[in-house]
Amino acid sequence: DIQMTQSPSSLSASVGDRVTITCRASQRISSSLNWYQQKPGKAPNLLIYDASTLQDGVPSRFSGSGSGTDFTLTISSLQPEDFATYYCQQSYNMYTFGQGTKLEIK
Amino acid sequence: QVQLVQSGSELRKPGASVKVSCKASGHSITTHAINWVRQAPGQGLEWMGWINTNTGNPTYVQGFRGRFFFFLDISVNTAYLQISSLKAEDTAVYYCAREGGASWFDPWGQGTLVTVSS
Numbered sequence: 571d572i573q574m575t576q577s578p579s580s581l582s583a584s585v586g587d588r589v590t591i592t593c594r595a596s597q598r599i600s601s602s603l604n605w606y607q608q609k610p611g612k613a614p615n616l617l618i619y620d621a622s623t624l625q626d627g628v629p630s631r632f633s634g635s636g637s638g639t640d641f642t643l644t645i646s647s648l649q650p651e652d653f654a655t656y657y658c659q660q661s662y663n664m665y666t667f668g669q670g671t672k673l674e675i676k
Numbered sequence: 677q678v679q680l681v682q683s684g685s686e687l688r689k690p691g692a693s694v695k696v697s698c699k700a701s702g703h704s705i706t707t708h709a710i711n712w713v714r715q716a717p718g719q720g721l722e723w724m725g726w727i728n729t730n731t732g733n734p735t736y737v738q739g740f741r742g743r744f745f746f747f748l749d750i751s752v753n754t755a756y757l758q759i760s761s762l763k764a765e766d767t768a769v770y771y772c773a774r775e776g777g778a779s780w781f782d783p784w785g786q787g788t789l790v791t792v793s794s
Binding site: 604 | 711713720721722723737771773776777778779780781782784785786787
């Protein structure tokens with residue numbers, strides 16, 4: 571099974587900050603990596619698929635990069651609505667989610 | 677607009693069973709696979725498996741074999757998750773999600789909270 575490890579598990583930041591979340595796969599997964607945002611009490615929402623393709627309607631301040639085993643999600647300038655939990659998901663061999671990164675207001 | 681609408685919260689006693697529905701609107705449920713994801717209280721997302729909506733063939737991840745069942749009713753454009761012999765540790769929000777493209781989940785249902793308590 572492919573394991574996904576996100577870091578950090580939690581992060582405090584301020585509006586306007588640039589934030590990066592990392593996801594590492596236990597084996598190479600090409601670019602088969604997706605990112606989701608989840609707000610409290612809501613279903614996850616797809617942000618980025620295939621490591622770097624922005625889903626329709628997602629603001630351009632979100633970006634993804636990486637391939638192989640190491641991936642990043644970057645938010646270029648945090649907005650109040652971005653405070654949420656973020657999950658990566660590998661889709662190379664079935665599916666596995668990372669444990670999540672909770673982004674909180676500093 | 678493509679949507680998945682799930683049934684409402686359920687409260688069951690240990691040993692009982694529960695059925696969660698996931699109705700597709702804006703598209704035929706047969707066009708894309710449906711996946712199921714569990715989220716225990718305060719925890720992360722756990723992929724349970726998926727159902728091929730063309731053949732009705734389900735695939736279960738280890739840990740979700742034996743008491744968890746995925747099935748379809750094409751006539752009402754709906755997928756179902758049934759859990760039997762419920763345990764307290766089954767308390768969670770269960771999500772259905774369409775497999776968009778070839779390898780991501782979009783959209784998701786709004787989630788169904790299943791609470792197992794005596």
